[in-house]
Amino acid sequence: MTSQPSSLSSQAASAFVHSGLPVAPPVALRAFPHESASGKYPTKKSLLFEGDQDEAAVNIYKTADLASNPAPIASIHNAHGCPYGLAANKKGTIYVADNCPSGSFLGDVEEFPKGSTTLKTTITNGISDPLGIAIDKSGTLYVTGYPAASISEYPAGATSPSKVVTGGGMSEPFGLALDSSGNLYIADSGARAVFELPAGGSSVTNLGLQGLDEPIGLGIDLKTGYLWETGGSGNIVNVYQLGGSTSPIETIAGNGFPYALSLENKGKPNGEVVESDIDTHAVYVFAPGSYTPYATLTNGVELPTGLLVTRP
Numbered sequence: 486m487t488s489q490p491s492s493l494s495s496q497a498a499s500a501f502v503h504s505g506l507p508v509a510p511p512v513a514l515r516a517f518p519h520e521s522a523s524g525k526y527p528t529k530k531s532l533l534f535e536g537d538q539d540e541a542a543v544n545i546y547k548t549a550d551l552a553s554n555p556a557p558i559a560s561i562h563n564a565h566g567c568p569y570g571l572a573a574n575k576k577g578t579i580y581v582a583d584n585c586p587s588g589s590f591l592g593d594v595e596e597f598p599k600g601s602t603t604l605k606t607t608i609t610n611g612i613s614d615p616l617g618i619a620i621d622k623s624g625t626l627y628v629t630g631y632p633a634a635s636i637s638e639y640p641a642g643a644t645s646p647s648k649v650v651t652g653g654g655m656s657e658p659f660g661l662a663l664d665s666s667g668n669l670y671i672a673d674s675g676a677r678a679v680f681e682l683p684a685g686g687s688s689v690t691n692l693g694l695q696g697l698d699e700p701i702g703l704g705i706d707l708k709t710g711y712l713w714e715t716g717g718s719g720n721i722v723n724v725y726q727l728g729g730s731t732s733p734i735e736t737i738a739g740n741g742f743p744y745a746l747s748l749e750n751k752g753k754p755n756g757e758v759v760e761s762d763i764d765t766h767a768v769y770v771f772a773p774g775s776y777t778p779y780a781t782l783t784n785g786v787e788l789p790t791g792l793l794v795t796r797p
Contacts, residue, residue, distance in 0.1 A: 623641060660746065
């Protein structure tokens, strides 16, 4: 194990790391002021979901209000307290990768119905230290596994994997993103690479992207084919053109330790990007087509380890 990022020294002294990536042990759940009394939240417009390891919760914000650094409108309290990857299916169900392994418990993926903060289903079969998740148009759920360096596939409604993909050079798969054709892209912090798993495929290919340091978060603009990637300890955010040059078309200086990333492909503003930084305890918001953030979200943000921006 490597040394902890400086951001963890004061707020998560008991955390341990996977090659520089914080993964905390279970924490005691506590009351939070943002959870709505009804257990519901509005879903007519785009929302930002921020998985926060320090708060053991997923905070929910109205995307349209991000410029004003708003407070969360609600919070989802995941069962074991370590939210990482976030995803939503076409029904608006929110999936949360909860990575707080302890004893025989190796983490899980939790499902919350559209507009609800109440847990509905938990997936544990085939789950091992889940960090990244993604859901394709058919409802297939993809989950990363550590230390098995694997991608497990769960057909819509299944609680057991139908396929587990390993090998190909994967070491520590983390963030996941899907393109418009259903091809899966995998940020691997250990291999310092981004891999592609073709739709329906059983093996991954290293894309050979240049300028990578410690790939953690991924997002794809489905209109432009731009792939955004956070560089972790390299303190950069890279943007690539899928199918184009292996060199980034843009490299954005980070603010300490760029971590999670999500891109708005459903709802407005289409193409907006959100990126978290665990050193500054903030989420940065980029307007479509811009490489300079127009907003910084800090209200309610402590240790932002997961992001999802979408209209559920």
